[in-house]
Amino acid sequence: MTGQSLNEMLSDFAAGLDYATLPEEVRTHARFLILDAMGCGIVGSATDEAAKLHRAVLAMSGGSGNARLWGTDLKAPLPLAVMANSVAVHTREIDDFSLAYHAGSVVVPAAVGVAEVVGASGEELIAAVAAGYEVSFRIAMGGAAPGQPGFLSFKKKGWHSTSLFGPFGAAVAAAKLLGLDAAGLRNAIGIAASSAGGTWAFIDEGNTNKRVHPGLASRCGVAAAFLAREGITGPSRVLEADWGGFYGTFLQGEAWYPEHVIRGLGSEWEILHAGFKPYASCRRIHSSLDALFEAARKHGLAYDDVKAITINGHHLHKRQLSKFPVSTVLEAQFSLPYTLSAALKAGSGGLDLYRPEAMANPEVALLARNVSIEIDPDLPETGEPRLDFALADGRVVSERVEVPKGHPKNPLTPAELMTKLRTNAALYLPPERVAALSAALAGLDQVPDVSALTGLMVSPAVRAGAQANA
CATH class of the missing domain: 1.10.4100.10 (2-methylcitrate dehydratase PrpD)
Structure with missing residues (x-):
């Protein structure tokens, strides 16, 4: 000093x-x-x-x-x-x-x-x-x-x-x-x-x-x-x-x-x-999503095969991520019970999980009610939980992912990041605008004036929402 x-x-x-x-x-x-x-x-x-x-x-x-x-x-x-x-x-x-x-x-x-x-x-x-x-x-x-x-x-x-x-x-x-x-x-x-x-x-x-x-x-x-x-x-x-x-x-x-x-x-x-998110939820949920998808891949699990999930985490998992039922998108994105059930049903952890029709799906609620969070006294606060899946045939299979996807030690690749950008942009921009913006951001160090970038982000749908009732 x-x-x-x-x-x-x-x-x-x-x-x-x-x-x-x-x-x-x-x-x-x-x-x-x-x-x-x-x-x-x-x-x-x-x-x-x-x-x-x-x-x-x-x-x-x-x-x-x-x-x-x-x-x-x-x-x-x-x-x-x-x-x-x-x-x-x-x-x-x-x-x-x-x-x-x-x-x-x-x-x-x-x-x-x-x-x-x-x-x-x-x-x-x-x-x-x-x-x-x-x-x-x-x-x-x-x-x-x-x-x-x-x-x-x-x-x-x-x-x-x-x-x-x-x-x-x-x-x-x-x-x-x-x-x-x-x-x-x-x-x-x-x-x-x-x-x-x-x-x-x-x-x-x-x-x-x-x-x-x-x-x-x-x-x-x-x-x-x-x-x-x-x-x-x-x-x-x-x-x-x-x-x-x-x-x-x-x-x-x-x-x-x-x-x-x-x-x-x-x-x-x-x-x-700094890492990048592959899923549209609280980052503390991501290792559990990775574990869910890995268990499904290893054991060929479908939604109806899983009767209950136990998350062996620490007190922050229980305090921050245990809420169910959920009534808002924010609650859903901070809910392990909802997100795991919805992700298993949909086969993904993306934005679609948090649409109103997904959140209102009574089938998702069936499994979500049987997702519990138990405190593992040996798990450090920086540790990732183990998931135990109770199956309809009586078996229990377990999975834990120590370094979730998107972490700097398990990063999204440049190609995956470009795909994320294009996928997000394509929801509201026409294809030619998506291509122009992607190219400009990929070569950002060659852009002479940043103000040109924000002009490529204009969407008629977004403008209409901004002006409504203004």
Whole structure:
């Protein structure tokens, strides 16, 4: 440790980053994170939650502004447009994940929005996104006990990590695109800390404010960067201050680890720990879906062959993912009983599981009522559960997947990520637009002006939903 504050060290590091200085693997990963988030944003912009955000933004702005509402040819003031676009990325639960938070739904819309307004290039966008991910992931790691993910200590206190760490990532990405130096970045980070927050209270009722958490974080991060540009200052010791510091305040007296924030800074890249979702549900459900599909493959199981499923997990599986029956899409996406039953019936874990007709299927409810979660005292909080399948012929077969698909150690391939983008985009864009957008995002480092990308995302169906009742 030096005499510098954590904020100063992170700001000095971020100020020195540009496309040319990034390792090739970081550039590539950042490009795919942008590609994935924008694909999620297209399909999410047609949801009911996104339409409500669009209408709220248009009502607040009077229908004019300088940044596009994704999926439409409408514009709104930058912070409001960023808020709505962030919600669009997150609302289908298919955006990226990490040991910190869902950064793609926060950092990418903030960066794309600012890049659109200032006329930044694809290379500049990639560098800004890489900086935003890296700094915010490292801030999260300050709460990580050895061997634990950064978000876990905060989550146990009730904080939702996406809206807790997101303002830092959005602020850094926006500040980079605005050309702020190290002092400006330090102020942007200090200001962003004033907006960190958001709790897990939504889980009890499946409230849709959960969908808005990344939007609030993204909006506040962009505002922090613009405020810093105009000379508003933020505390350099905002992370470690004895009174009111980020860690002391949000961890409420629990231990935190300043060395984890700066360890390997510039040589070890936390952004590479971001993964991509193959399924449209809470990430903690994914290993169970992989285990379900593997058991079905190995044993030739059909829906009628399975009479009950026991999930041998830990207390967070039971606390967060055990609800059934479900009445909202959010509840369903956070329900192991519903998702496993629906996935076995459908043979997939995609968006179709969460359509109204699927959620109302009485056959799905039959098995879902016989899915139970038991606590395995030997399973660590970072461990993946074992699934026991009780079959109609009296057998019990078991399956566990330690590293679910989409994790950096079991990644989606570039081809799979391109397929995900095209599949999502094709739901609302014509084929020629899908092809043009896919090509532009695949070659993002060659794009001279990012504003051209959002123009390729316009969908008549999404625009109609945005304007309805506005």
